[in-house]
Amino acid sequence: MPVTTKDKRATFRKLHESGCFVIPNPYDVGSAKALQHMGFKALASTSAGFAWTIGKADNRVTLEDVLTHLTALCAAVDLPVNADFEGGFAHEPEKVAANVARAVKTGVAGLSIEDSTGDAARPLYERSEAIARIKAARGAIDADNSGVLLTGRCEGFLVGRADLDLVIDRLKAYSDAGADCLYAPGIRTPEQIAAVVRAVHPKPVNLLQGWPGVSVAEATELGVRRISIGGSLARAAWGGFMRAAREIAEKGTFNEFGHAQPGGELNKMFS
Template sequence: MMLTTADKRAAFRKLHEAGCFIIPNPFDVGSAKALQHLGFKALASTSAGFAWTMGQPDNRVTVDDVCNHLTAICAAVDIPVNADFEDGFAHEPDKVAVNVASAVKSGVAGLSIEDFTGDNARPLFDRALAVERIKAARQAIDADKSGVLLTGRCEAFLRGIKDLNLVIDRLTAYAEAGADCLYAPGISTKEEISAVVKAVHPRPVNLLVGAAGPSLADAGSLGVRRISVGGALARMAWAGVMKAAKEMAEQGTFTEFANGYPGGELNKMFK
């Protein structure tokens, strides 16, 4: 029996109450189904991973593309899905609210709003505007009592601003503005992670882990509630495609296909 959207949203909130869980990032319906098959309790979309399936760089797809993608993934799996909703696909708070309302209709259990402007020269929205954008997202989520979990993201570390005090100031402000979960992609040391967890307590913290980083157990011991991997799984998939394709293009040989995942196993999994 498929769970209702309300069931998924309630389950997602419960996951944030104790312990630490991995929320891996599928990039299409097939990868979402595979991750559910492996026993993960929730999933998160990846803006980069999805953009690459569309032949676009990250942060270059439309809000309609993303909402259609989210609708398809939410309908395909029986576990909660969190949306990487980038900057809300607008700068102005009222437009962010309109787009968040559209995302809520896709069936997501959660979504994140980041403070990256899209301009590397001035990467972060002014603090006051960034806070208003979180408030607008909160109001849009609460308008129909959807129960969607809102994550506030500070992009400072990812954009080269390694100022932990700035990050903590913003995350605490986002929490006050209505964010249920806080996220600062790019923090990595025990000291940074612990400081963020302590600053926003008791609200849960999401940690981004890529090629290196703490294990699930170690992150949990630091007080992290949730670990996501961003575009890492998508990059792994592309690594296999590009390695085999380059071999064909450059050498005219096909040996890399021996490393492919068995088609019979995939058919069995998707049956």
């Protein structure tokens, strides 16, 4: 029986009710299908990973690029897909709402809205403005009873504002504004993670793991509900590509191909 968008959204919400799950980030249809094949329960897009596939830097893709990409990911797998929707591709709350409404139509089960501005002189939106943007996203999601799960992100640790009190204050405000899940990319220590989990309880927390560190078991003990990995799988893939290409360019040898995934196995997986 075909898995419907409604089914995916219900499954995604259920996953946030208890336990801890990893939501890996594919960067194209092939990597999404591979992750489904490996047994993951849900997926999330990655703005950086996708951008690199079309030869752009992170935060340089267009709204139309992302909507097309999300539509393709959602159609390719039977798993719920959470959208890395950056800052909503707009500054004004009403424009964020309009763009979120379009994202909902792609079939995503969830999406996140960031509070970073992209302006080094003012890296975060003012608190009241950031809250208004979350409220606008909430309103757009609820307008057609879509059931899409909204994640509110505070980017403080990624933009040079590594102030845990500031981050927690904002996450609590985003929760009050309608965010279903809270996310502070860049926190790393068990103490930081536990503090965020306590502060927004009972709302679930997403933890970014893009480096060696806290394991799934340890994150579970700290109360984390969801773990995403951002562009890290894409970086790992690019690492293998660059090592092999550099070896050919600089040495004229092909030893790195010995580490490549066998083509037969890939064909079998995608058949």
